[in-house]
Amino acid sequence: MITEMYEIQAGLFKALMHPARLAILDILRQGEECVCHMEALLGYRQAYISQQLMTLRKVGLVEDRRDGWNIFYRVTRPDIYAVIDAMNEFVGQKPALAAHSTRLREEKCPCPKCNLATEAVGN
């Protein structure tokens, strides 16, 4: 059937159809990050972010890895960014967080990865 592959694609577009999920994927450009980090960065509540991560997990766009208290998420197939970047081109803008990448480590986050960074700065 001709529509079969359109449905696969539509399913992936559906996962990209949400602002919060786009923001999360943008954060994950720099590699894996813990949930508490996205929480601090995006200002959403924990359960909300967890729900969006679940959606991304269901379509196989992200994977998680537990490390002690924290769970780190990473993008499974980075070539999804080709799609997102093409859309960035289309709307004529750069990824929002890329422009604010300094914020990525400035936000308070209790996870060891972030504390490592802030300790280096000397908090």
Added chain:
Amino acid sequence: MITEMYEIQAGLFKALMHPARLAILDILRQGEECVCHMEALLGYRQAYISQQLMTLRKVGLVEDRRDGWNIFYRVTRPDIYAVIDAMNEFVGQKPALAAHSTRLREEKCPCPKCNLATEAVGN
């Protein structure tokens, strides 16, 4: 606000989130086509296609032009295909209709554009 541009992008992804709309956009790769043509090609009912076209129109992806009885649609900004092609790459497949492009003129469609083609073949 950081989420503002994510919402714009999400809105466009939302338009691409539907199999029928992806199929329509795929048909429009070869230039403008009338509604009856998509009807014949895709096998959907007229109102259904019209609804999907309305969605694409609302986000500015397609424009229409009346010519007598028929209304021809065309893609406003062809660079949207960069996004779709990136997704094609991601799922590792070619556009379905491109593989069936011979069908594009084989289907029966009453519009003058199609009859022009079939007359040339000598029906």
Added chain:
DNA sequence: TCAGGATATACACATTTTCGAATGTCATTT
């Protein structure tokens, strides 16, 4: 084993999307 931190899941409800059926609109032909 118990308390607590980090995260996931369940549930409920409002909103949106989907899609069929009916109807409306506009241009053309007679």
Added chain:
DNA sequence: AAATGACATTCGAAAATGTGTATATCCTGA
């Protein structure tokens, strides 16, 4: 002007999605 062809729009019900609140799970440290 009436009939007809090609499309568009509206309406309504079912399904899916969005999001807040509550609760469960899993790990760690005491």
